[in-house]
């Protein structure tokens with residue numbers, strides 16, 4: 001039995017999963033698919049929240065957002081509050097271990113479902129942000145892109161005195177606010193054309209751009225293994241890559257605290273905290289000996 005089982009605790013299945021992770025990473029060419037669970041140690045609660053309760057209400061859809069001013073006001077008011085959490089979050093041990101493994105060639109590519117930009121902040125500039133990123137804003141009129149920091153300054157100026165107190169924040173930067181607060185919020189239009197600004201993220205009801213999906217399939221096709229980090233794979237946009245890998249006979253290992261929709265397709269599973277798991281796995285891969 002390897003070191004992880006002793007140092008990290010966990011079940012016999014966790015120990016098997018950890019050994020599989022070390023073995024596959026040592027073989028190089030591993031593609032990582034990450035989700036909200038990887039960012040919880042950075043202070044961004046996942047959709048199940050700290051208390052294990054599911055988020056209240058459903059996320060805004062693209063159709064709602066583009067369909068009316070009231071919906072956009074609601075989105076930006078809540079996002080303005082949520083952005084404080086996203087902007088101050090820093091990469092954790094998990095993001096850092098992934099970047100270390102990428103630099104050493106053990107991880108060949110990172111695909112993330114997260115919009116928090118933390119892989120990039122950890123140095124993984126090549127991470128494919130499947131659902132886009134909250135750090136960028138795009139105008140639906142003239143398609144001009146701009147930074148969230150710039151928009152944030154404008155929203156701050158327009159909404160002086162806007163105070164939300166404590167609000168529950170979701171990984172997509174959406175904070176849960178009372179409607180009374182939302183009603184008074186002022187939205188900023190595009191400075192170039194006066195058009196509607198939208199975060200550069202893929203909303204529910206919107207499809208991931210085809211070239212981006214194609215790129216991910218290519219990465220998975222070239223992978224020696226696919227490792228899922230912190231995702232319950234509830235949405236098809238991530239699950240399809242796990243199914244694709246499994247169909248091709250590419251080994252899949254899932255590290256997630258809790259069941260996932262991909263469990264039947266995985267050769268092994270680890271249900272332990274990601275920061276500790278990845279730090280230990282990176283150490284063992286570096287040492288070049290799974291049972292050192």
Ligand SMILES: [Zn+2]
Nearest residue numbers: 139142190193
């Ligand atoms: Zn514009």
